[in-house]
Amino acid sequence: MKTLTLRRPDDWHLHLRDGAVLEGVIGDTSRHFARAIIMPNLVPPVVTTADAWAYRDRILAALPAGDRFEPLMTLYLTESTDPSDVEEGRKSGLITAVKLYPAGATTNSHGGVRDIDKAMPVLERMAKIGLPLCVHGEVTTPEVDIFDREAVFIETVLDPLRRRLPELKITMEHVTTADGIDYIKSSKSNLAGSITTHHLIINRNAILVGGIRPHYYCLPVAKRENHRLALRAAAASGDPRFFLGTDSAPHVDPLKECACGCAGIYTSVNTMSCLAHVFEQENALDKLEAFTSLSGPAWYGLKPNDEMITLEKRDQPVNFPSKRDTGAGLITVFDPGFPLHWEVL
Ligand code: DOR
Ligand code: ZN
Numbered sequence: 001m002k003t004l005t006l007r008r009p010d011d012w013h014l015h016l017r018d019g020a021v022l023e024g025v026i027g028d029t030s031r032h033f034a035r036a037i038i039m040p041n042l043v044p045p046v047v048t049t050a051d052a053w054a055y056r057d058r059i060l061a062a063l064p065a066g067d068r069f070e071p072l073m074t075l076y077l078t079e080s081t082d083p084s085d086v087e088e089g090r091k092s093g094l095i096t097a098v099k100l101y102p103a104g105a106t107t108n109s110h111g112g113v114r115d116i117d118k119a120m121p122v123l124e125r126m127a128k129i130g131l132p133l134c135v136h137g138e139v140t141t142p143e144v145d146i147f148d149r150e151a152v153f154i155e156t157v158l159d160p161l162r163r164r165l166p167e168l169k170i171t172m173e174h175v176t177t178a179d180g181i182d183y184i185k186s187s188k189s190n191l192a193g194s195i196t197t198h199h200l201i202i203n204r205n206a207i208l209v210g211g212i213r214p215h216y217y218c219l220p221v222a223k224r225e226n227h228r229l230a231l232r233a234a235a236a237s238g239d240p241r242f243f244l245g246t247d248s249a250p251h252v253d254p255l256k257e258c259a260c261g262c263a264g265i266y267t268s269v270n271t272m273s274c275l276a277h278v279f280e281q282e283n284a285l286d287k288l289e290a291f292t293s294l295s296g297p298a299w300y301g302l303k304p305n306d307e308m309i310t311l312e313k314r315d316q317p318v319n320f321p322s323k324r325d326t327g328a329g330l331i332t333v334f335d336p337g338f339p340l341h342w343e344v345l
Helices: 019-030 049-062 083-091 116-129 146-164 178-186 225-236 271-281 285-300
Strands: 002-007 010-014 035-038 070-076 095-100 133-135 170-172 191-195 242-244 308-313 323-326 329-332 342-344
Touching: 002 285, 010 242, 010 285, 019 049, 019 323, 019 329, 035 049, 049 070, 049 083, 070 083, 083 095, 083 116, 095 116, 116 146, 146 170, 146 178, 170 178, 178 191, 178 225, 191 225, 191 285, 225 242, 225 271, 225 285, 242 285, 271 285, 271 308, 271 342
Parallel strands: 010 035, 035 070, 070 095, 095 133, 133 170, 170 191, 191 242
Antiparallel strands: 002 308, 308 342, 323 329
């Protein structure tokens, strides 16, 4: 039997939602992860430091008894975000990052940024105080093909912003293309990228071949196989600029299985097992800890967790629930399409 012991992992991009969904899903993260960067795209979004304090309280109240878990809060950047409020949130220790959603790019992003010029005062303040910007890196221009939106974002938004404000620390979240990987690798400083579990496992065929499979639809949408392979190589390389951000994004089944289904894949339940499988396939089990537990904290200026977790490889496949039952309804758990043998003890 094989075992693997790692520092307790963190999730550097997570959607927990609110209310009954929050209560139903949080235990799936706090079971394995010590900390997570919590996305602010609620309805209404988490815009001010006061909003973030209140949301943090609701998250802590929803935690299963006995679980230790630290939500790392973010603010949803708008064109009228107050730089002083952001600075105050940072100084109080509450705010770990600010999130840029280009308006219209994804779930609940309509209040996001249309004109980046309008957000410059906040971004300048963040650069000054060393507060990272987390970026949903897709343009929303209707003329741009959805599979090209990340590459075009790098060229037309991210690179110009980095030239304009090189002191700003930017996390390019859920990188899905070889273009993104190459861009991060070519940068000299102040740029890193998170990679999801599912983008290491599925390509766009998973969504479309043999019928339309809404539970594999997320944003940025999964790309061609060559991109998936580039993501795997980057994750398994041990390069500290790449780390885990699951983007686990629960939506109840009726909101996924309909004529206009929501984007989001719910991976919190089996993420660590999926990753051990992927890293073993890449002959890189020795790099898993860097990806899940070391490179993220280093980038965000935090210490790695003191606690350890152990994974064990079983002869028989591990059974995971296919659905998570919440007070708001059933949420489908990510099916990697192969049996999982690694289990977190
Ligand atoms: O697939 C996604 N789901 N991508 C996002 O950017 C947002 C997320 C969500 O909130 O559901
Ligand atoms: Zn997300």
